[in-house]
Amino acid sequence: MTAPRFLQIHSLHSYTAALLNRDDSGLAKRLTFGGVSRTRISSQCLKRHWRMAREVDGDGRVIRNDPHALQHLAGYVDSSRSRELVTEKVIAPLRKRFPEDVVAALEPEFQKLVYGDKADKGKKSRQTLLLGKPELEWLAREAERLATEASDAAAAKKAVAEWSKSKTYKAMSENAALPGGLVAALFGRMVTSDPAANIDAPVHVAHAFTVHGEESESDYFTAVDDLKRDEDDSGADTIQETEITSGLFYGYVVIDLPALIANCGGDADLAGRVVHNLVHLIAEVSPGAKLGSTAPYSRAGFMLLEAGDRQPRSLAESYRKPSKPDLDAAVGHLGKQLAKFDHAYATGESRICLNLSDVPLGGLPTGSIADLGQWAQAKVAELADV
Numbered sequence: 001m002t003a004p005r006f007l008q009i010h011s012l013h014s015y016t017a018a019l020l021n022r023d024d025s026g027l028a029k030r031l032t033f034g035g036v037s038r039t040r041i042s043s044q045c046l047k048r049h050w051r052m053a054r055e056v057d058g059d060g061r062v063i064r065n066d067p068h069a070l071q072h073l074a075g076y077v078d079s080s081r082s083r084e085l086v087t088e089k090v091i092a093p094l095r096k097r098f099p100e101d102v103v104a105a106l107e108p109e110f111q112k113l114v115y116g117d118k119a120d121k122g123k124k125s126r127q128t129l130l131l132g133k134p135e136l137e138w139l140a141r142e143a144e145r146l147a148t149e150a151s152d153a154a155a156a157k158k159a160v161a162e163w164s165k166s167k168t169y170k171a172m173s174e175n176a177a178l179p180g181g182l183v184a185a186l187f188g189r190m191v192t193s194d195p196a197a198n199i200d201a202p203v204h205v206a207h208a209f210t211v212h213g214e215e216s217e218s219d220y221f222t223a224v225d226d227l228k229r230d231e232d233d234s235g236a237d238t239i240q241e242t243e244i245t246s247g248l249f250y251g252y253v254v255i256d257l258p259a260l261i262a263n264c265g266g267d268a269d270l271a272g273r274v275v276h277n278l279v280h281l282i283a284e285v286s287p288g289a290k291l292g293s294t295a296p297y298s299r300a301g302f303m304l305l306e307a308g309d310r311q312p313r314s315l316a317e318s319y320r321k322p323s324k325p326d327l328d329a330a331v332g333h334l335g336k337q338l339a340k341f342d343h344a345y346a347t348g349e350s351r352i353c354l355n356l357s358d359v360p361l362g363g364l365p366t367g368s369i370a371d372l373g374q375w376a377q378a379k380v381a382e383l384a385d386v
Contacts, residue, residue: 003382004307004350007275009253009282010315011300012211012330016246018296020287021045028216028245034320036213039247041287043205046251047187049288050281068280070182075270078133079181083126086110086119090139094147101153106146109164110139116193130189132181135172142167169197177265185263186274202259203278210247211319211330219244244294248301248325250334253282254312257383268384276377279305283354283369301327301356304334304364305372307379308349313341331357338362350379 021029021041029040054062054069070076080089090110094103111119115126146163150156169191173179180189180199188201223238255278261271283300290296304315318337323330339362341347352365352375367375 002309003385004379005257005309005383006307006312007255007257007376007379008304008306008308008312008349009251009255009279010302010304010306010334011251011253011282012248012302012327012334013208013251013286013298013300014248014327015286015296015298017244018246018294019242019244019290020296021289027243028214030214031207031209033209033316034322036322038209038212039214039216039245039249040210041208041249041251043207045287046208047203047205049285050278051183051187053281053285066281066285068277068284070186070274070277070281073182073270073273073277075182075264075267075273077178077181079130079183080133080136081128081130083115083123083128085129085131085136086114086139087123089136090143093140094143098147099153102147102150102156105150105153105157106143106160109160110143113164113167114139114193127192129191130180130184132176132179132184134176134179134181135169138172138176169194173197177267178263182264182274186260186278199263200259202256202263204254204256206252206314206316208249208251209316209319210325211250211323211333212248212325213322214245215247215325216243216245218242246325248323248327248330250316250319250330251282252314252316253278257380261380261383268380272377272380272384275380276373279303279373279376280369283372300354300369302331302334303354303369303372304338304351304361305353305376306349306351307376308347310345310347310349315341327357328359331355331359331361335359335361 019028023029029042030037031040051070053064053066054071055064082088086107091103091107114129118125146156146159150159178185184199186201186203189199191197219242221240255275257271260274261268264271264274283303286296286298315334315337318333323333352367352372353361354369354372355361355366
């Protein structure tokens with residue numbers, strides 16, 4: 001078999017009495033599949049929680065700190081996502097050192113460079129962008145240089161107008177292996193003001209959905225005022241209602257390994273460590289909505305990794321006819337669909353699985369999550385040796 005191009009990750013997670021991902025009305029997200037309504041977790045929700053496995057607040061205090069967080073990787077390059085990147089990361093530091101009229105003359109051109117021609121219409125008209133630390137540091141250096149060289153506001157305005165004519169995202173990215181940061185290297189970036197700045201995502205994430213029909217109910221709950229006296233009106237001070245759901249979710253992720261290596265600046269060792277940690281994050285990190293009232297923590301009851309050089313294919317078809325809401329039944333359905341694909345296409349992927357069910361999967365090798373992470377990392381190394 002040739003060195004693998006794609007790594008496919010299939011998983012099954014169970015959650016009980018949770019509200020993992022809400023729509024604009026506060027209800028659980030849903031989709032209809034096979035004519036049956038299912039509970040859904042969006043890919044955006046999943047990716048955010050994998051990205052934020054090590055999260056800090058504005059004061060630098062750690063909120064979450066998973067041992068396999070991407071931020072712990074040697075070679076990790078940070079990034080920030082905001083409409084206010086220029087305002088906070090580039091212009092704000094200048095205000096402490098330079099006259100306000102000089103800074104005000106520089107800011108519009110820097111906003112336009114990053115956010116496009118509509119940037120001067122206010123932050124609400126700007127696209128929420130992801131910029132890497134190398135890009136932000138380059139912008140900050142250039143802004144400081146222009147401010148230092150300007151004798152007054154008029155000179156600053158003239159200098160920055162000339163400067164901006166030849167500056168693009170490409171200029172920001174020069175001599176940086178991960179210009180957009182590691183998050184952009186994994187999940188991509190779209191910049192409407194400069195398509196050349198777009199980064200294609202090598203990690204493709206499907207929306208997770210329940211392998212069975214939706215299971216939901218309305219949760220009526222109250223809050224009681226502890227300081228009410230007996231002579232006051234009795235009963236709850238607050239009465240509210242929310243939806244809670246239960247379900248066994250099928251998740252699917254594809255990693256284009258050569259594209260990931262390219263986005264990591266050609267560093268196959270870094271790409272391998274990223275894949276290793278991502279396998280752990282997919283298995284162990286749960287969407288974090290309503291933590292205090294539902295404790296929605298789960299780990300994969302099943303995970304199948306496949307490495308091959310043919311176009312990937314989801315195993316969602318295993319659940320077009322709803323499965324029983326049971327891990328054994330779900331693994332059985334997936335195994336049957338996998339056997340059908342193998343018979344029809346014989347694409348020859350190599351495989352390993354983590355399987356907590358009582359249903360063996362076609363004699364496939366099994367292992368712990370540590371084994372799966374190491375196996376996936378070794379597949380990246382195979383590419384590097386080609």
